[in-house]
Amino acid sequence: MTGYASVQRTVLAPQGAPGHEGYRLGLELRSVNSRFLDLTLRLSEELRTHEPALRTLLTGAMKRGKVELRAFVDSADAAALAQPSQQMLQRLAAVQQTVQAQLPTARPLSVADVLRLSAGASADPQDWGPQLLELARQALAEFLAARQREGERLAESLRERLTGLRTLAAQAGPLIPLLAQQQRQRFMERWREAMQLAEGAAVPEAAQERALTEATAFAIRIDVAEELTRLVAHVDEIGQLLDKGGEVGKRLDFLIQELHREANTLGSKSATMELTRISVDMKVLIEQMREQVQNLE
Numbered sequence: 001m002t003g004y005a006s007v008q009r010t011v012l013a014p015q016g017a018p019g020h021e022g023y024r025l026g027l028e029l030r031s032v033n034s035r036f037l038d039l040t041l042r043l044s045e046e047l048r049t050h051e052p053a054l055r056t057l058l059t060g061a062m063k064r065g066k067v068e069l070r071a072f073v074d075s076a077d078a079a080a081l082a083q084p085s086q087q088m089l090q091r092l093a094a095v096q097q098t099v100q101a102q103l104p105t106a107r108p109l110s111v112a113d114v115l116r117l118s119a120g121a122s123a124d125p126q127d128w129g130p131q132l133l134e135l136a137r138q139a140l141a142e143f144l145a146a147r148q149r150e151g152e153r154l155a156e157s158l159r160e161r162l163t164g165l166r167t168l169a170a171q172a173g174p175l176i177p178l179l180a181q182q183q184r185q186r187f188m189e190r191w192r193e194a195m196q197l198a199e200g201a202a203v204p205e206a207a208q209e210r211a212l213t214e215a216t217a218f219a220i221r222i223d224v225a226e227e228l229t230r231l232v233a234h235v236d237e238i239g240q241l242l243d244k245g246g247e248v249g250k251r252l253d254f255l256i257q258e259l260h261r262e263a264n265t266l267g268s269k270s271a272t273m274e275l276t277r278i279s280v281d282m283k284v285l286i287e288q289m290r291e292q293v294q295n296l297e
Contacts, residue, residue, distance in 0.1 A: 005143035084118035
């Protein structure tokens with residue numbers, strides 16, 4: 001399911017960090033549709049040590065979706081950049097020389113790199129843990145609320161299509177006995193033609209019985225009453241799951257596959273254009289439902 005949430009807060013600067021009025025801690029959550037849970041965390045250097053805790057928080061709250069979490073820390077006062085100390089600049093220069101000695105093609109540090117690294121070094125990464133997780137819980141609550149609202153809209157759309165399937169099944173029901181009778185009559189007519197009887201001659205009783213047996217067997221082969229019964233049962237089960245709520249996405253996936261199978265069988269057994277049309281209309285609705293079900297948790 002899709003969803004989005006973004007939260008920020010200002011955090012007081014750690015003790016002994018002159019030049020800073022504070023830091024801005026930000027966290028953003030977004031997701032797109034996916035049948036499985038796929039997490040991507042993009043964290044600034046100061047927050048990387050807290051990735052396992054964030055993953056645990058997300059996996060405990062979601063089961064599906066391609067989810068991206070982005071968290072960052074920067075200066076709360078954008079106009080007041082922290083001035084790196086002389087000691088910090090010397091340390092960065094020494095590190096750069098060591099790296100370039102081993103990797104001559106490595107590019108030198110830019111001013112932005114120096115400011116970012118010195119700002120990150122001024123705060124203890126462990127200090128961010130409780131505040132980061134609190135911010136993540138707040139963003140997750142807003143994120144799940146957005147997904148809940150989308151889920152309710154999707155569920156309503158699915159119910160409309162369930163109503164359409166029930167209507168089509170009701171239209172197909174009366175066609176079944178009529179279709180069997182038509183096929184029996186048609187089979188008998190063709191049987192008489194094949195016998196090439198003389199004009200006015202009667203069809204032998206044994207031949208008539210055999211023709212009726214063949215017609216009955218054919219009628220059984222094209223009988224779709226069982227498929228319609230199962231299809232309606234699956235429709236009812238989907239409706240109950242939508243009313244129940246919770247994590248129903250994967251079970252709905254299975255039921256949609258079963259609906260598609262019954263509609264396909266209905267189409268393959270169809271012996272009239274009307275029943276074929278009903279089968280096609282059913283498959284259109286089921287395909288629309290399949291796309292939407294993949295978005296549900």
